[in-house]
Amino acid sequence: MKLKTSIVDIIKADGKNLKILLDVSDFHPAGGGQPGDSGTIFADTFQGQIIDTIKDQRGKLHLTRVKNGTPVQGLEVEIEVDGQRHQLLTKMHSAQHLISRVLENNHNGMFTTKANIDENESTIYFKYDGDFNWDMIFTTEDRVNAVINENRKVTSSLLSPEEAREMEGLTAKWDRLPENDTIQVINVEDFDITACSGTHVHSTGEIPNLIIINFKGSSPDWEIKFCLLREEFQTSHSRIIRQFSKNIDCPPEKLERTYIKLQQDNKRQRKIIEKLRHLIEIPWEITEIGQSYMYFAVLPGFTKDLVMSAAKKQLINNPEAIVFILMPSEDTLPTGFLLLQGEKTNVDLKKLIQVSELKAHGGGDGKMLSGITGCNSINTWKGTLLKYI
Template identity: 35%
Template sequence: MNTGYETRILQVVSRKGKDANLILEENRFHASGGGQPGDKGRLHAPGFSAEVTDCFREGEQEVLSARILQGEPAEGLEVLAEVDLDRQDLLSRMHSAEHILSRVLESRHEGLKVYKVAVGEEETTVFLHWDRQLDWSMLFEAEDEANEVIARDLPVTIRLFSPEEAQGIEGLKANWDRLGKEPVRVVTIPGFDCIACSGTHVSSTAKVGGILVTAFRGTAPDWEVKFTVHRDRILKEYSRVVRVLLRKVSCPLEKLEKVYDRLQEERQALARSLDKARGMLSLPWETRTVGSRPLRVAVLPGMLPEMAVPGLKSLVESDAHSLGLVLVPSAEGTEGSFILACGAEAGIDLRKLVREHPELMARGGGSPGWVTGSTKVPNAKAWIEALQREVG
């Protein structure tokens, strides 16, 4: 659906590398505004072609951002201009859907106010102020009502009024302080919505297809609600992910939320008891010497490395010259985690040991006195030898 029209380049506003800003004698590209992005498309002429990446208003003018693919844009050049009408139609559906959803939310919930929108090709975001808690149940209700409005196939009309006339329209929603002397473009869905808006719209609500609210985020009073008009495609994607998940969790659909909540509780309980256990743990330290400094080594197969942190910390704090090494080999013993620490007076940069001893096959980081990471050589002998070369 891309039929071009013939016009002329009226002005090359700017030119930088392959990018140019152009003004056409006749412009049918819709300029960005009110949260809707500008139209895209193409310009062609013999020996010249360009991709239109945006259209925006600058004062009275509508300017195209273009990426030159071939030739030079010249003032007076006759071109075939093609607006990407499929994309424009999609943005019109998204924008009209936004009007419907915003209106439903505002009319159902006193004090809820939509103050900004960002219309996108995949998803549209509605920014709203509401000093109460937004939740899925109210969004599901709003989604249902919006889809009913869409199914009723109400006409969507766009008319221009003078600012004086506009002030007399009952129930018209507009940013009154932003209205100037220019005509006001009023978008009306009879019996439902009447708003000043510069965007493109479908001619009747059924053309939106359908709305699916996909996400919401924020905290009171600043909320964002995301939705899409790609309802069928996204529903299919969601349902496939859910079915795969249900098979993994092995529970029926209606139990999924409960199972998730229970797993969360179990995780938190486990974390709490691990925290308690850490303090009580005494590790099987073996004492060695590197240089003239004591080195305590603990090899702890299958343990969580974090469990060793309090013990190791108190060890190097109680003797500022000492070093400590914790190795946690995996079950196969072919890799593992390490923690390497030293006291404040030890005078060693442990990061250097990890960096400059490739035989340890270690990756990690930290501070000069505390380094953690993973190693493919979770073997105490190799680490002690490396420490001896480095320190002794």
């Protein structure tokens, strides 16, 4: 709905944005975790986008991005709130009241510290000394959706600070309330009474059924994320699960157990490999170079970690030698290589692998280089290494 008003003052904000003070405005300012209203402002000589509304001692300031023209003091303008966004924020904010109430009722000592209300996904921050888990989330979600479906009346009243303080069962952040101003009190029929400056639905039935997406934190600081698109969220997740479950041939209820088992298997196998790699004997091909030797090996399917120990052992016994291992992959991965030199050898390995026909990329230090190569021929490597050294 459009509203006629006029510009009282213009304050420069960042960049192209201005803070505009209006004679009258139906824009709701940010507060209590709910962002300020957005919308449009226009006159014949000026058009702008109001991206946020905040309140300070001067009144409501409309953070405006100028699109055309220049606003001036005294200019008659029309403003219009983005009603769809306002509605969404109102529902989200009202939902937050319900979630906080259920959590605080069900868990002794739990209390909401702040909220971050957003059109798509909102966050509630709270303190709780105990552990938080999915069972608590599911119970909360069910209870909140039940309250939504009961379509309880939501009413608001304005009280003086004294009246508010005397009100039984009122939840309020007293330190954040204005001392001399009236206080808006929101009453969800037989369920919750909270002092709050945000915007609210008239009955809980206006809020769509919600879903808590995730929680994180550790005692005592927790946060939960929720959205109001329960059905869409469930549909997309159920599609992912069904597909995944079919692809790996594991029913959804067994996914977690199977995953944990695989993790344990993986850990066990790593331990076995760790023990085995010290026992690996590499079938070296040996070439004499002057007073020393070069050791070559081609080990398809092996990895650097597996052969490193054996390669180093070879150099401890022959500190003047050079070791080269080519590890062609057995699947689609590129071929790996490992190049080492002993304590008494001093070849510039980095320069060596820059020879273009080796098509090698890698890193390491002066004594050890590893990486991948586009050259799978051990003879090309052997020829280049011997030529260079």
